[in-house]
Amino acid sequence: MHGAQFRDAFLCRLLGADSVIRVEGIHKSFGEVHAVRGVSFDAPNGKITGLLGPNGAGKSTTMRILCTLLKPDLGTATIDGADVVTDSLAVRRRIGSLPHGSGLYPRLTARENIAYYARLCGLGQDVIEDRIDEIVQALEIGDFANRRAKEFSHGQRTKVALGRALVHDPQNLVLDEPTTGLDVMATRGLRDLIEKLKADGRCILFSSHVMQEVAALCDDICIIANGMVAIHGSVDEIRQRTGREDLEDAFVAALGMVETK
Amino acid sequence: MMRAFLVVFVKEIVDNLRDRRSLTVALLTALTMPLLILFLISFQIERFSDSDEQSVTLPVIGAGHAPNLMRYLESRNIEIVEGPADATAATEAVEAGDRDAVLLIPDDFGEQLADMIPATVALYSDQTNTAGNSEVGRVLDALYGYNQTLAAIRLSARGVNPTMLRPLNIDNIDVSTPSGRAAILLGMMSYIFLFALLLGGMYLTIDATAGERERGSLEPLLSLPVTRTHLMFGKIAATCVFMSFSLSLCLMSVFVSLKLVPLEQLGMTPNFSLDVVLAAFLLLVPFILAGAAWMTLFASFTKSYKEAQTWLGFVLLVPTLPILIVSILTPQPRFEFMFVPALSQHLILVDMISNEPVNGLHVAVSALSTLAVGAILTWVCVRLYQRESLLG
Structure with missing residues (x-):
C-alpha cells in the first residue's frame, strides 16, 4: 500500500496534474442549518490555496467533506480523481489532515503519536523509525519527541499533529485553522513548514479567518461566506476585483458580494 | 487490513x-469485592458459633423458688446469674438492652407446682432486639424441655405412658447439603465477578470512544485510510483484554480469600478449587464480548467523559437485573434462562460452586447465546460508528 502511495504521488508530479483537489457545487445541511450551499473551487499541486471566511462560513464543513468525514448532500468532491463518497478509502490515502485542535493522545509521546498513525497507514515496521526520524528532523521537534503530549505547549502540539498528518507522505494536505491560538514565533515556524511542503510540490488547502495570514502564505484565496464562495483568485486578483487596496477592506467587500448575490 | 485492527488494539x-x-x-474492584465477601462470611461465622457453643447468661429473679428448674437450665448450658430486683427493674433492663432476657419466678411457683396448677414463669425479652433472639430462643427451648420432662414424670407416676402426650413425632429433616447452604451466600459471588468484569473495561471503553471524541483525536483518526469497522474491533478487543485481566484478578483474590475463612465452621463446603476458578473463567469468557460491546454502545452515544460516567450505574445494572429478578422468583436453573447472558452464567456458577452437577447442554446454550448477543451488540456499535453525527 505504501508503495502505491509513492507511485501515485510520483505519477501526479510527473504528469503535472495541476488540479488535485476539486470541489464542485457541494451542499451540506445539518437539520435546519444549510451550512454549505454550492461551494466550488480547485486547488492545484505545488500551491497553497487558502479558504478564508468568518467563523461559521462553512470552511470546516467543506474540509470535513474533503476528509470523507461528511458526505455532501449534493455535488461532488474529488482528490486526485478519487471521489470522496464512492472511493473514500483512496481519498484518505492521498490526504493528510490537521483538524481543529491537534487531537494528540496525551499519554503517548510525540514519537508514539506519530508511530500510531504510521502503523495505521500500513507503513512497515522497518521504515517507520526512519520515517519518524525524517519528520522529527523536518519539523524540528527533536527536543520533545520523546516526551508525552500532555506536557506540550499549543505550538508543540500543532507541530506534532502536522508531523502525524504527514506520516504517510500524502500528496494533499488539508489544514483547518492550524495557526489559531499560536503565538507569533510558532505561527512563523508553522508558516515556514507549510512553505517547505509546498516546495515539495504538494497541494495544500489552508483555512483561516485572518486575511493577513492567508495573504502572506497563500497563492490562491477562496473567500467563503454564508456557505458560498464570494470570490476566488490570487491576492492581486482579489484586490483588483473588489477595487480595494487594503486587504481587510477587500475581504469585507468580498463578503458584501455574497450578501448581494 | 488485519493489521489496522491490531494496531488500534x-x-x-x-x-x-x-x-x-x-x-x-x-x-480496586478486583481486590475489594472479595474482601467484602470475606467480611460477610466471617460475620456469619461469628454469629453461628455464638449461638451453639457459648453458654447463655440468664438473669433470674427468684431463682431460690425453683432449684430444680435452675439445675435443669444449667444442664442445658445456661448460666444462671442474680437478676434485677423486681419485674419493673427487669422490664427496664430488657428495654434498655442491658439484658437480652430476664426470667422471673414468682414466690408461689413451688406451691403451684405442688398443687398441679400450671405454674407461671415470666420471660422478659425484646423481640425487636435481633441480636438477642437466638439466646431467648434457647432459653425458651430449655423451658419447654423442662415442661415436657415434668409432664412425663407426672404421667409415669400415675402409670400412664408419657408417649401418649406425643401423638405426633415431628422429624424436621433439612435436606440442604452444607455446600448448598454455602451457595446462598456464595451466590452473590457471580455478581462480584460480573461487576469486576464490567468495571475492568469501563474506563478503557469510555476513553476509547467518548474520550477520543472529547479530546478531538477522533476526527484525524477517522481521516486515516482505515475503515471504521477495524477501529471499532480494535477498541472492543482492547476492552475485552482489560475485562479478562480484571476478572482473573478477581477470581484469584476470591480464591485466596476463601482459603483464609474457616467455612467448615458454617457447615459450608463450597467448591472453589483451582479447577472451579478456571471453569468459572471459561464460563464467563463469552460474557466478556457481550459486556464490552454493551459498554461501548453506551460510550459511543455519549459526547464526553462526564456524560459517559453518568450512564455508568445504568450500564452496570442492566446485565445484573435478570439475576436479581430470577433469584427472587426461583433459584432453580431452568433451560429458558440459559439464553439470557449474565443470568445463565450466574446459575451455572452457583451450581459449580455448590458441587451440583453442571448440565453440559446448559453451558453450551449459555455460551452460544451470550456470544450471539455479543456479536449483535458489536455489530450495532460498528453501525453507530458509521454515523456522521459521531463527530458531534
Whole structure:
C-alpha cells in the first residue's frame, strides 16, 4: 500500500496534474442549518490555496467533506480523481489532515503519536523509525519527541499533529485553522513548514479567518461566506476585483458580494 | 487490513495502561469485592458459633423458688446469674438492652407446682432486639424441655405412658447439603465477578470512544485510510483484554480469600478449587464480548467523559437485573434462562460452586447465546460508528 502511495504521488508530479483537489457545487445541511450551499473551487499541486471566511462560513464543513468525514448532500468532491463518497478509502490515502485542535493522545509521546498513525497507514515496521526520524528532523521537534503530549505547549502540539498528518507522505494536505491560538514565533515556524511542503510540490488547502495570514502564505484565496464562495483568485486578483487596496477592506467587500448575490 | 485492527488494539492497551484512573478502578474492584465477601462470611461465622457453643447468661429473679428448674437450665448450658430486683427493674433492663432476657419466678411457683396448677414463669425479652433472639430462643427451648420432662414424670407416676402426650413425632429433616447452604451466600459471588468484569473495561471503553471524541483525536483518526469497522474491533478487543485481566484478578483474590475463612465452621463446603476458578473463567469468557460491546454502545452515544460516567450505574445494572429478578422468583436453573447472558452464567456458577452437577447442554446454550448477543451488540456499535453525527 505504501508503495502505491509513492507511485501515485510520483505519477501526479510527473504528469503535472495541476488540479488535485476539486470541489464542485457541494451542499451540506445539518437539520435546519444549510451550512454549505454550492461551494466550488480547485486547488492545484505545488500551491497553497487558502479558504478564508468568518467563523461559521462553512470552511470546516467543506474540509470535513474533503476528509470523507461528511458526505455532501449534493455535488461532488474529488482528490486526485478519487471521489470522496464512492472511493473514500483512496481519498484518505492521498490526504493528510490537521483538524481543529491537534487531537494528540496525551499519554503517548510525540514519537508514539506519530508511530500510531504510521502503523495505521500500513507503513512497515522497518521504515517507520526512519520515517519518524525524517519528520522529527523536518519539523524540528527533536527536543520533545520523546516526551508525552500532555506536557506540550499549543505550538508543540500543532507541530506534532502536522508531523502525524504527514506520516504517510500524502500528496494533499488539508489544514483547518492550524495557526489559531499560536503565538507569533510558532505561527512563523508553522508558516515556514507549510512553505517547505509546498516546495515539495504538494497541494495544500489552508483555512483561516485572518486575511493577513492567508495573504502572506497563500497563492490562491477562496473567500467563503454564508456557505458560498464570494470570490476566488490570487491576492492581486482579489484586490483588483473588489477595487480595494487594503486587504481587510477587500475581504469585507468580498463578503458584501455574497450578501448581494 | 488485519493489521489496522491490531494496531488500534495494541495502542489502546498501551495508552490505557498509562492511565492511572482506569488501572486503579480495575485493581480496586478486583481486590475489594472479595474482601467484602470475606467480611460477610466471617460475620456469619461469628454469629453461628455464638449461638451453639457459648453458654447463655440468664438473669433470674427468684431463682431460690425453683432449684430444680435452675439445675435443669444449667444442664442445658445456661448460666444462671442474680437478676434485677423486681419485674419493673427487669422490664427496664430488657428495654434498655442491658439484658437480652430476664426470667422471673414468682414466690408461689413451688406451691403451684405442688398443687398441679400450671405454674407461671415470666420471660422478659425484646423481640425487636435481633441480636438477642437466638439466646431467648434457647432459653425458651430449655423451658419447654423442662415442661415436657415434668409432664412425663407426672404421667409415669400415675402409670400412664408419657408417649401418649406425643401423638405426633415431628422429624424436621433439612435436606440442604452444607455446600448448598454455602451457595446462598456464595451466590452473590457471580455478581462480584460480573461487576469486576464490567468495571475492568469501563474506563478503557469510555476513553476509547467518548474520550477520543472529547479530546478531538477522533476526527484525524477517522481521516486515516482505515475503515471504521477495524477501529471499532480494535477498541472492543482492547476492552475485552482489560475485562479478562480484571476478572482473573478477581477470581484469584476470591480464591485466596476463601482459603483464609474457616467455612467448615458454617457447615459450608463450597467448591472453589483451582479447577472451579478456571471453569468459572471459561464460563464467563463469552460474557466478556457481550459486556464490552454493551459498554461501548453506551460510550459511543455519549459526547464526553462526564456524560459517559453518568450512564455508568445504568450500564452496570442492566446485565445484573435478570439475576436479581430470577433469584427472587426461583433459584432453580431452568433451560429458558440459559439464553439470557449474565443470568445463565450466574446459575451455572452457583451450581459449580455448590458441587451440583453442571448440565453440559446448559453451558453450551449459555455460551452460544451470550456470544450471539455479543456479536449483535458489536455489530450495532460498528453501525453507530458509521454515523456522521459521531463527530458531534
